Amino acid sequence: MTQRGSEPWRLPRVDEVETYVPPGIDTSTAHPARMYDYFLGGKNNFAADREAAERILAAAPEAHAVVRANRDFLGRAVRFAAAERGIRQFLDIGTGIPTDGNVHEVAQSVLPEARVAYVDNDPIVLAHARALIAGDPRGRTTFVQADAREPEKILASPEVRDIIDFDQPVAVVLAMVLHFVRDREDPAGIVARLRAAMAPGSVLILSHVTFKTAALKRLAEEVYERASAPVVPRTREEIAALVDGFTPVEPGLVKVTQWRPAPDAEPQTARELEDTTVYGVVAIRD
Numbered sequence: 001m002t003q004r005g006s007e008p009w010r011l012p013r014v015d016e017v018e019t020y021v022p023p024g025i026d027t028s029t030a031h032p033a034r035m036y037d038y039f040l041g042g043k044n045n046f047a048a049d050r051e052a053a054e055r056i057l058a059a060a061p062e063a064h065a066v067v068r069a070n071r072d073f074l075g076r077a078v079r080f081a082a083a084e085r086g087i088r089q090f091l092d093i094g095t096g097i098p099t100d101g102n103v104h105e106v107a108q109s110v111l112p113e114a115r116v117a118y119v120d121n122d123p124i125v126l127a128h129a130r131a132l133i134a135g136d137p138r139g140r141t142t143f144v145q146a147d148a149r150e151p152e153k154i155l156a157s158p159e160v161r162d163i164i165d166f167d168q169p170v171a172v173v174l175a176m177v178l179h180f181v182r183d184r185e186d187p188a189g190i191v192a193r194l195r196a197a198m199a200p201g202s203v204l205i206l207s208h209v210t211f212k213t214a215a216l217k218r219l220a221e222e223v224y225e226r227a228s229a230p231v232v233p234r235t236r237e238e239i240a241a242l243v244d245g246f247t248p249v250e251p252g253l254v255k256v257t258q259w260r261p262a263p264d265a266e267p268q269t270a271r272e273l274e275d276t277t278v279y280g281v282v283a284i285r286d
């Protein structure tokens with residue numbers, strides 16, 4: 001185990017962001033954020049993360065394309081919120097390790113003054129995020145280590161409150177994170193508690209893993225059970241129930257590749273659509 005609890009916490013320097021292990025970080029157990037980074041082709045991952053991700057890839061080589069498709073959906077959805085709904089403040093819960101097209105980059109490319117509060121429960125995400133994310137000086141970003149399962153703590157966090165005015169419309173982003181919340185931890189209740197804090201006209205951006213076959217579902221559950229967070233792939237109906245009370249914009253809850261694809265996007269074959277095991281939705285809080 002690489003765990004260096006006695007060293008004081010510091011941020012990685014720019015030249016070591018891909019290699020620095022902050023004190024207190026356990027690299028012997030696979031972590032969802034670092035597995036996701038590996039699926040995306042990033043370098044912020046360790047042997048345990050790569051081994052776990054490779055077990056999924058052996059059975060589902062399309063996982064690389066699926067996470068890329070989720071990232072592209074996230075970009076289109078954030079652009080929609082900023083450009084078409086005029087949203088200037090974003091609360092991104094389950095941020096992931098910074099990569100291309102971070103929420104503030106997309107939002108600030110439309111509205112330079114856009115403000116983004118990033119929240120993740122993995123300290124390594126926060127270490128990298130603080131080092132890598134600067135943003136447009138006209139806008140603002142902040143980073144909070146907190147858990148999606150405790151929405152009240154997120155909503156009450158001074159750093160979040162400093163960036164987000166909950167009396168104004170906000171976009172809450174829950175991209176590929178609620179499948180790390182078990183049924184008994186009440187993911188629908190978490191969304192409902194966030195919804196209660198969102199002003200009318202706010203936007204929810206949500207994506208969530210589903211599964212193609214029962215065998216792949218079991219494999220994913222088994223791999224993530226040994227990691228730091230279990231995964232709960234859900235059916236389309238189960239995911240739809242999470243956004244109860246919101247009004248989805250067209251085309252509703254669909255595979256992420258089908259959500260307002262770029263005009264030049266290649267049409268998917270039926271097989272590719274089946275392989276796209278992430279649903280996405282953008283919905284309005286009326």
Ligand SMILES: C[S@@+](CC[C@H](N)C(=O)[O-])C[C@H]1O[C@@H](n2cnc3c(N)ncnc32)[C@H](O)[C@@H]1O
Pocket residue numbers: 032033036070071074093094095096097119120121122125146147148149174175176177180229
């Ligand atoms: C698959 S990544 C998604 C990253 C990004 N949202 C995206 O869609 O590209 C999931 C992220 O959620 C974080 N996460 C998992 N469970 C969480 C929880 N209970 N609270 C906060 N973050 C969580 C992980 O650390 C990881 O960074």
